[in-house]
Amino acid sequence: MAEIQALPLPVGAAKPPVRRSGWVKTYFGTPLNSMISLVSMVTIFFLGKLAFGWLVVNAVFSGDGLACKASGGACWPFLAEKLRYMIFGFYPFDEQWRPLLALVLFLASCLISMMPRFWSRILLYAWLLVVLPVLYVLMAGGIFGLSPVATSSWGGLPLSFMLSFIGLVCALPLGIGLALARASSLPAIRVLAVGFIEIVRGVPLISILFMATVMLPLFMPEGVTIDKLLRAQVAIIIFAAAYIAEIVRGGLQDVPEGQREAGQSLGLSYWQVMRKIVLPQALKKVIPPMVGLFIGFFQDTTLVTIVGLLDFLDTVRSALRDPEWQGIAVLEGYVFAAAVYFTFSALMGLYSRFLEQHFRVTHG
Amino acid sequence: MNFLNDMRFRAFCYQIGAIGLVVAVAWTMFATASDNLAKQNIATGFGFLARQAGFVISETAITYQPTDSIARAILVGIVNTVKVSLLAAILGTVLGLFVGVARMSRNPLLARLALAYVEVLRNVPLLLYLFLWYSLIIMVFPPVKQALNILPGVYLSNSGLVLPAIFVENGAAIFALFICAGLAAAILIRRISQQRRLTTGKPNHGTVIACLALVLPPLVLWMLGLVSFGWDIPQAGRFRLTGGLHVRPEFVALLFGLLLSVSASIAEIVRAGIQAIGPGQWEAAAALGLHRSRVMRLVVLPQALRLIIPPLTNTYLTVFKNSSLAIAIGYPDLVMVSNTVMNQTGQAIETIAIFMGVYLSLSIAISLTMNWYNARVALKVR
Structure with missing residues (x-):
């Protein structure tokens, strides 16, 4: 191959611009860009220094509240001492292996269920007939020689997971039903569904929680009382169902009308068309936004602390109010709670993105 | 059969x-x-609304005394809810717009920083942030007795920020009238100038004249002495500060929490909207010789706006509903006032019905306004 030779520049011609390497151009291409880079670097440096100083350099690694009060850094002994309380709440101390086991079992089952290759009817039955009953027995006890634990002593992270997960699982069929009702050709049913969905979506979750905890007992016949936890759970289910219905409606609208008509012309009934043709296509499309919705609900369960349930945020807050640590480890507690919520939410966010990619690749 | x-x-x-x-x-x-x-023995009906409220509300945007009726107290709650959500929505939108554009920056450092900002805000519950901001304010700033006097008349302490307040001594009505008239004139002038520029293609000074129309009438009024202002300077007493404008920590924590969460949502919406505009638009505008920032402002953003409006509506509805978390840190919004009323009168059903009704009707109002705006900016298919 002939070597390409640089021609001598004609006299007086402008020199070609100096080609800088990609790295320099990316960060210092123009004066404005250089300034942005510098400001960003300074910001990152100071944030890093602040975090490192607080978490490591100035931190207290052993000792008690007084040692922590003296230093300006993070108070690790607080975390070590209060960790079990923050995660499990008032669950009987000697029995705390049960919620721990339940938590591990739950997370492991979730991890397996998250892989699309395991999706099947068997997985659904396994959840309904094995995993959920086992989780309930572990938490509540009463049989197999496990001492019974009242729901009023459930708390912490297992409670947060339970409220959001059970909420979504129960709200899913309800939400699908509402979405079908909203898309129905029968005006009365459509109006009822629209009314329910829009009312629930138009008011804050806290008002539905208030309704469930303050108002619902008034609607019950005398002598009938419903568990406080169950009432909050019902409120979350109702709330979630309305939002799920809107997402599923989007999925239903995406299924071409021809699919429904083809099914009808084969002589299938309305329910057969829905169950075998429309819903499978619609639901597949809404899985990624549903995961996004679940992230929101996981965070929204923190609101139950306002109506007096001991979810994870509440146990963290009551750990902060412990007289021994009061006013000393405020930041530590909140940062720990934030880190826990961040980890789970961010993982689910990654999963949602993975699913979007997965469906794009496998289903056109 | x-x-x-x-x-x-x-x-x-x-x-x-x-x-x-x-x-x-x-x-x-x-x-x-x-x-x-x-x-x-609980009476039903809304008769209790006329009764005397009898409780103190720490923050009132309209005049209120404990001797006023319960209905007035609930109205104070509604105004407080609207105040904090409106401010959070406006400030959050401005901040979110910047973060969203930063997220699209070609400088990886800035883009990553904006990404981290959004992720940290979106993956942690808002309620946790509210608690965190509130306790940080309480912890970091000194008690009111040792309030920091950062500027003359400005005091900062853990019971809030106290500023000198400006108020209209006399001629408030005529002053308000002149401001409204100026605003109307400014909008009219701006519209006419824009129309003229579109038809003739020549630039004009419409914006400057509009600004003058906005500022001049109240200014003339003030110079003629028809309206006068007074200052309410806060006084440091032995135990507390009196007078002035008091910005409470509950309000600051709630506003801060809400506006940060709005900004994160809006940053994502703006990014998605901008990304949805095809690269051909960028290239065509660049070929016309427009600078990157003008391409963004004149070509890409106006198109992205159409995609942005529907999710933006949802964000505004969310911030309005999320303002109900105020009850957790003690800002007297609609829910908190209702809760007090509920505890005091036992009228749970009526009170909850009232506040759900208020949220529902305001939500619908927001939806309708945004739908109207959406219809205005939507692509006209002729």
């Missing part, structure tokens, strides 16, 4: 059945509730 297979008859039966079921459930609940209330 034949009419059982008639589609119309069956549809009719299903609908009657559904309505009957709903009515039956509602009737049973109503009957049990009135039975229970009668046993507990």
